[in-house]
Amino acid sequence: MGAAEGWSALFGQESLACWAVGAIIAAALIALVGLLAYQRYIMGKKPTQHLCNYCGHMVSAVSDCHHAPVKERFLHGTCMECKNDCRLVCARCKRPV
Ligand SMILES: [Zn+2]
Numbered sequence: 126m127g128a129a130e131g132w133s134a135l136f137g138q139e140s141l142a143c144w145a146v147g148a149i150i151a152a153a154l155i156a157l158v159g160l161l162a163y164q165r166y167i168m169g170k171k172p173t174q175h176l177c178n179y180c181g182h183m184v185s186a187v188s189d190c191h192h193a194p195v196k197e198r199f200l201h202g203t204c205m206e207c208k209n210d211c212r213l214v215c216a217r218c219k220r221p222v
């Protein structure tokens with residue numbers, strides 16, 4: 126009887142430890158996923174900043190045709206003024222970023 130009690134107590138402690146580890150891992154995962162979602166939300170909210178090689182500032186990009194805001198795609202964008210494909214230029218010095 127004493128041995129059985131010992132085993133059940135040991136098993137109980139081990140499963141409790143497993144639950145604690147599982148809960149910590151789950152909490153960490155939830156925090157990570159939340160952080161990633163938050164980061165994506167922030168990235169989607171504010172315009173992408175580019176480091177301009179010419180003026181050395183973190184600048185927002187504008188279109189080369191109208192110097193208007195652009196909907197940015199990979200390495201190029203769509204001018205919000207004329208809705209055409211355009212290149213991204215520095216908002217300050219109007220050189221390609
Ligand atoms: Zn610049």
Ligand SMILES: [Zn+2]
Pocket residue numbers: 188190191192193204205206207208209211
């Ligand atoms: Zn344009």
